[in-house]
Amino acid sequence: MRQSTLALNAVAILVLSAGIAATQSDVAQLRSAPLAENAEAPPMRAQMDTDLRQVRNYPEQPPVIPHAIENYQVDLNANKCLTCHARARTGQSQAPMVSVTHYTDRDGQVLGAISARRYFCTQCHVPQHPDDPAVTNTFVDIDTLLAEEAARGAQADD
Numbered sequence: 001m002r003q004s005t006l007a008l009n010a011v012a013i014l015v016l017s018a019g020i021a022a023t024q025s026d027v028a029q030l031r032s033a034p035l036a037e038n039a040e041a042p043p044m045r046a047q048m049d050t051d052l053r054q055v056r057n058y059p060e061q062p063p064v065i066p067h068a069i070e071n072y073q074v075d076l077n078a079n080k081c082l083t084c085h086a087r088a089r090t091g092q093s094q095a096p097m098v099s100v101t102h103y104t105d106r107d108g109q110v111l112g113a114i115s116a117r118r119y120f121c122t123q124c125h126v127p128q129h130p131d132d133p134a135v136t137n138t139f140v141d142i143d144t145l146l147a148e149e150a151a152r153g154a155q156a157d158d
Helices: 001-025 144-158
Strands: none
Touching: none
């Protein structure tokens, strides 16, 4: 009984692995060259520098950076972002102030300065590049979903 179970498991593994190997060539890939080869990286495009705030896709999404930040120093010694976005500098720079959530430590204590866990801005905030996406985005925000639901409800009432 035990030998037949082992034999059935072995056959199942062989069939599954053959099926996986057969379908891997059908999988869409982002790589431009086979895995064993080093393809040349495409050139980086310039960062968008519009200074226009972008609409967020969901409420907790960190705002994207609407200006170029190439060569900005953000390390233990300095944070170039805070020259405009720090609480004391926004009147002069007219940049949006860093969110009050950035002044709270992991224990919920409100601090007088930016929390160490929120100091490295580019962990969450990213500049934009005018690139065509490599993968189609099918994300639909909640406002669109609610509007579509309301429209369907209105049609059903008619």
